[in-house]
Amino acid sequence: MVVLIGGLFAWSDGDPYTAVLADYRSTAGQLREITLADGSVARLDAASAIAVHYDDRLRRIELLKGRALFIATPVDTPAAAGRPFVVTTANGQTQALGTQFIVEQLEEQTIVTGVEHHIAVRAAATPSSAAVILAPGQTVRYDAHGLQQTATVPLAHARAWEQGMLLFDDMPLHEVLAQLQRYTSGRIVLQKGELKPRHISAAVPAADVGAGLQTIASELGLRVVRLPLVTVLY
Template sequence: MTDTDDDRQAATEAQAADWIIRLGGTPLGPEDQRSLRAWRAASPAHEAAFRRASALWSDLDVGGWQKKTRRRRHAAAAATTGALGCALLFAGLSAGWIDAPHWFADYATAPGEIRTVRLADGSIVDLDSRSALAIHYSATERRVALLDGSAYFKVAPMIGDEHRPFVVAAARGTATALGTQFMVTRDAGGVDTTVTEHSVRVATRNADNLPRSVIVPEGQRAHYDPDGTLGMAQAAPVAALTAWRTGQLVFDDAPLSRVVAHLNRYRRGRILLMGRGLGERRVSGVFSCADIDGAVTTITRELGVKTITLTRLATVIY
């Protein structure tokens, strides 16, 4: 399937989701009903997408929520149910359910898995949950590509017969080891390089193909955006950032949106946020990587918010 086909299918699925959400709320008027019939009849793909969305929506009738919506007994319940349906449909239809970067990896971890691998030169890599790494060693360079997630590197030094620099490529930048231990994290927000021993040179090229670099010393980290825009090195809470290596997740006054994004790397399915301003609520605490459901229970209790589990696909915090 081409990119154009993918885009067309995604648009069709989004339109189907929109129709289903509208059907779950205020009854459609005659004109909207004619528009829906025309849209479904316009293409077999439209009808198939509508049926898939309808089946997914039917799973949302938890405790009579859907009936409450249709009967419009409570406006608040209707708004909540519609948003829940939209959230689940978006999650189910988005590419986020599929770890595509892992298809191209030499080493990859599943949700909840933390793995240590030894590379050919003796370097050791700890891979965080849902992370992917590709190896591209050559005669002149020890290059690895971080495709997704986090990796902690203990680099074999350039001594004896080993003369090749160790380089971690991620998105539009690289981290070249000038010492031995550092961590690189890649997600939708960009790339972070955190140094725990000696230093690392981080280099990028921005959208205009202009190069920039910074030396990151021990105890600091540098961030660059997906477009390659590189910031300055800054002090970092190294112990908290690398706590996953010992099975812990540490958050200190972090926004809930960031916490949820991190928790999602450790479980199958998705945790979703629903509610204006909810993602900005602050979270502090130490949680077990092996008990994400327990973390959700603790966080929601502390914040005074609620959760609902929709089949096995999603848990919604609202």
């Protein structure tokens, strides 16, 4: 899909909402690193997008889609000028109490993982006074209903996508396919919807998603057909 903005054509990847609102985007299969005005860094996973909202009181980043590692300039530095660093999604927010963390926006949930120092995670459905404090290697999900149980994850596992590996440990199939979707320009379609909640584990090289899909399909007793704009698992 093509959107006309200010007299210029911009590819929206089928998502005009993101095309209009995003300040920075990555395309399918592309990792992109952005240095923000205060020196903070947003490292975007493939097919991800953020909008930047900085003012005199707050440094707020809105994760519109996908996943990103954020490296926040500490609040007590001159560049930060005492302004908190916060990343928001549709159903909550994460505030940096230290420096590094990962936020991933799924279709209905957000996953937050602490990487360095601590972060405070709040869900929109949770009272503002209630926050989960995550240490490095801790992760939590939230959705429209609130925060879920905190878990632990090896940091090398959580950051494997930065090194070109997509690791899935006991994840629902529909979430696995959503992540793989970021690394291919065509659509991935699962014909057997009843398999969406089934949990699987897999390691897929980001540079060869096609082979990864074939392996996953074989383990589930499915077949794969590849068309010019879509890959179907049936």
